[in-house]
Amino acid sequence: MAIEIKAPQLPESVPDGTIASWHKQEGDAVKRDELLVDIETDKVVIEVVAPADGVLEKIVKDAGDTIVSNEVVATLKEGAAGESKSASSGSSDKKDDKEEKKAASSSADNDKKSEKAGGDSAPLSPAAKKLAEENNIDPSSIDGSGKDGRITKEDVMKAIEGGSKSEAKTESKTESKPQGVSGDVSSGRVEERVPMSRLRAKVAERLLEASQSTAMLTTFNEVNMQPVMELRNRYKDLFEKAHDGTRLGFMSFFVRASVEALKRFPAVNASIDGSDIVYHGYQDIGVAVSSPRGLVVPVLRNSDHMSLAQVESKIREYGLKARDGKLSIDEMTGGTFTISNGGVFGSLLSTPILNPPQTAILGMHKIQERPMAVNGKVEILPMMYLALSYDHRMIDGKEAVQFLVTIKELLEDPARILLEI
Template sequence: MTTEVRVPTLGESVSEATIATWFKKPGDAVAQDEMLCELETDKVTVEVPAPAAGVMGEIIAQEGDTVGVDALLATIAAGEGAAPAPAAAPAAAPAATGGSVDVMVPTLGESVSEATVASWFKAVGDTVAQDEMLCELETDKVSVEVPAPAAGVITEILAAEGATVEAGGKLAVMTSGAGASAPTAAPAAAAPVASTGKDVENAPSANKAMAEAGLAPGSVAGTGKDGRVMKSDVQNAISAGATAPAAAPAPVATARPASAADDAPREERVKMTRLRQTIARRLKDSQNTAAMLTTYNEVDMTEVMALRNEYKDLFLKKHGVKLGFMSFFTKACVHALKEVPEVNAEIDGTDVVYKNYVHMGIAAGTPTGLVVPVIRDADTMSFAGIEKAIAEKGARARDGKLSMDEMQGGSFTISNGGVYGSLMSSPILNPPQSGILGMHKIQDRPMAINGQVVIRPMMYLALSYDHRIVDGKGAVTFLVRVKEALEDPRRLLMDL
């Protein structure tokens, strides 16, 4: 009996993914739900578990391949497990003909025509084994590994790091069948990935996360097959306070010519990843497309803080989750959105789509960047339900476990820069949404109350909105209603 392993659902509007890593090979025994491979989309990493126990059969889609939803990845044969596939067979496969073999750019995916050479892990003259990773390419959405098409020696590299290559273009030339032993002098060239001392390449998502965090590969312990470093390992290392060695930037700094300006040796120039370029472009597109404007107000947090302090212990005891400020702000925004529905709407061509629900996006910081999980139907939830949802989504975000569905479909967003100490900011809209509320640091300030100067815990609020459908009156009214609800939380109970 044979069981098929297929691509799972990837999320709304996501139709394809790239195979980043296989953790099993033909002949390996697998247990049910054991992780077989890792797929990468433009936003999340998806693990594919074994649908049944048995023996790994044929692997249909290789690392670096682009696959669609429900595509066949591999097969699993029923059985107790067999001896691992012979290790010596691949070495003998390529004939020692000394023929020339081209290393080509693989298929990059639908509508993706070019990529950037991010890293070469081998140099000219290095001996490589068949399927050993030679380089990594970056597109707008994913990283693609390029394996060696045969065993042999690298004779020429045609596309250097940083070069832009087209799908089907030639990357390098190698001579097949020349040399069978593993390279001994080459590890220096492969240091960015293989510096752990293991003959195992890290997952592309892990390499990218380490580069963004400034971590050296050797500082992160891998939990993948044969000690392979996974993206989750990098996130755990960052959470544990891992820091990059001081000497890590040296190779980059020395790449500048000695005749450059005096400050050049102390500068580090790193090319933006294609993913970061895409993020930058989309943020700028948001500013260029929407008529974005920001209005400000401030809120006295005295009553909310007093109410929270009074009931936080009982709240935790009954609901099993802490009572935070986010549930108050979520409730206040839901209340204000009912009065000013255009802030909860979006533009679709020449139509305005009004939402009769509130899918609240809550921006959350993670070791690898900012994500916005969505709490669906927040307008129907209690304080406890909102706090539980925020806690659960936040934990999944930090662990890199959010699915595409969990980050799509939001109708309004709250961003809390105050947790990082921000006193004032103008948040950028999250298209196609028409409004985003920026929370900030709570700071004691002298305020005039009933003719007396008193010290109150104050917070600045910022509402960025799309002026194409939200007028100034509506935006100011929304922010005033949020302020009123927070300064007198009893208004939320009475829907005032």
């Protein structure tokens, strides 16, 4: 029985997706819940798994194709893999099985040799066949990389880019360039052209939109991190034991300080919707996280109700999910304020770009020891530059400066965070 494998229901904010890569090819045996294909959207990569044991019968949508919600991407022949295995296991003992496999392998090799000798081409996937016909490529000149020598779409594309192997041998001894590679390979001056991922393209679009459609301004201040560092060093071991291995970092202090500052300056926690201002009675703080696919901003919902341990645990969870591409769309939707920590990469100072429709973003930076004047004396202190970028249409300069000063004061006297003063 054939089962249709469909793309999942996408949220309203995600109109379509793109087939990123197939983990199985046509004719491959699959098990229930085994990963079949990755679908990339503007925000996340969605994994589609096999609904049952069987054989992947047909791939309807190839890598690079655009899909919408519930669109059929492939068909699965249910039970075929299991039936094949049971028939093989019940036919003879272990010795006979080995002999049969050896004979089958020898027969398959002979079949392939006879096919090539007769000029017959290897089996092609539908997409590969179409691409070969459009570009007048002879399939018999292509070595298939798929199962049982099947020619895939990628094999045809390589043949188009670099020519068939037979032509390469007769015309030139120069190795064909991989797809997307240009320039003089021998001199080392190579260029590679790859398509921008949907996530990277969306990030670029939003950043450009923020720069062009907001009156963005940045104000700076600096904070003495010594009080927070001393508190952390004093209690980090006890904190880790009390909270099941959760480590005490600096990010939780910044989240808690931001929550208190946002309560005092609600305009910084607001957003602009057309000609309306939306004031949020809660603090959902987005934390910018770098991932292999690009910058993502998962959200700490109801941050005002989270303890330091809960904040640290959630940030670590988001970091691992971002690394593995497991963040869900819901985890990255919304947010009333964003914190970006460029300091983990060594940045000393930067001007973060707004994350629309939010009206402000806080930039953290590297902790750097610097000589500071304290009570008329020079002291070496661990200092961090803070940057607050804000939409001047919504937030006045006075509010922005006072907001940043509030965060500075809370961090330089961490007890005030707990006392909410």
